[in-house]
Amino acid sequence: MKKTTLLPLSALLFCALHLNAQPKLDTKPLALEGDIASHLVAGVDQFLLDELAASVAKRSAYWDRDFSSHEAYVKSVEPNRKRLAHILGLRDARTAIAGLSFNARTDAPALVGQTDRITIHAVSWPAFRDVTGTGLLLEPRGRDVVANVVAIPDSGQIPEQIAGLALGLTPELQYARRL
Structure with a gap:
């Protein structure tokens, strides 16, 4: 490579590296004390707490419940149930079941x-398509x-x-x- 080409290229590279270290217009370097990840988590936590507190005031705008009868109530909350199912990813139609299967x-x-108060059976049921739910059926004795209660354990626990x-x-x- 010729010296006449190398010199301008070197100058351009030097300027580019020097300018790269300069902050952009209307910005400043991030200067947080301590662990940046902790600051991020604390900020997200505060944002979510603020949103949760604000949701109480906004709730009435999303609910139009009719307490005149059970049927009217079920019909009035149906849009909310559908929206929640969509948010949770429950978009497939549920399979109608006649009963539970003993496993x-x-x-x-x-x-x-079993105890003197309950019997406990391992059961399963169709959920949708090829997906099956499994759990324990606790029936009272005497x-x-x-x-009918669905008891869901904490993530660190098992149904047993x-x-x-x-x-x-x-x-x-x-x-x-x-x-």
């Missing part, structure tokens, strides 16, 4: 536990069923723990078996 195998019966079948939770946290 029994040759090495594991459907009955997974008394009538008064309600809230039903009192597995170790890991103190008895007062085993709420499913007391329902």
Whole structure:
């Protein structure tokens, strides 16, 4: 390469590197003390708390509930239920079920536990298309069923723990078996 070409190219490269370190117009360098990730998390947390607080005031604009009858109420909240299902990604039509299937195998019966108050069975049900739900059916012994409850454990728990079948939770946290 000729010296006449190399000199202007070197000068251009030097200027470009020097200018690259300069802040853009109407900006300034980020100068946070401490962990930047912690600042980001704290900012997101504050934003979400502010949005949650503001949602209470905005809630009435999204709900038009009709309390005149059960049927009227169900009809009045249907748009909200559809919107929530969409937000949660529940866009497939649910499969109608006639009942739960007991999950029994040759090495594991459907009955997974019982006390003097409840019997507990492993069950499954069709959810949609090829997706199946599984869980535990807790039925009262010696008394009538008064309600159907879906008890969902915390992310760090398993259904057997809230039903009192597995170790890991103190008895007062085993709420499913007391329902």
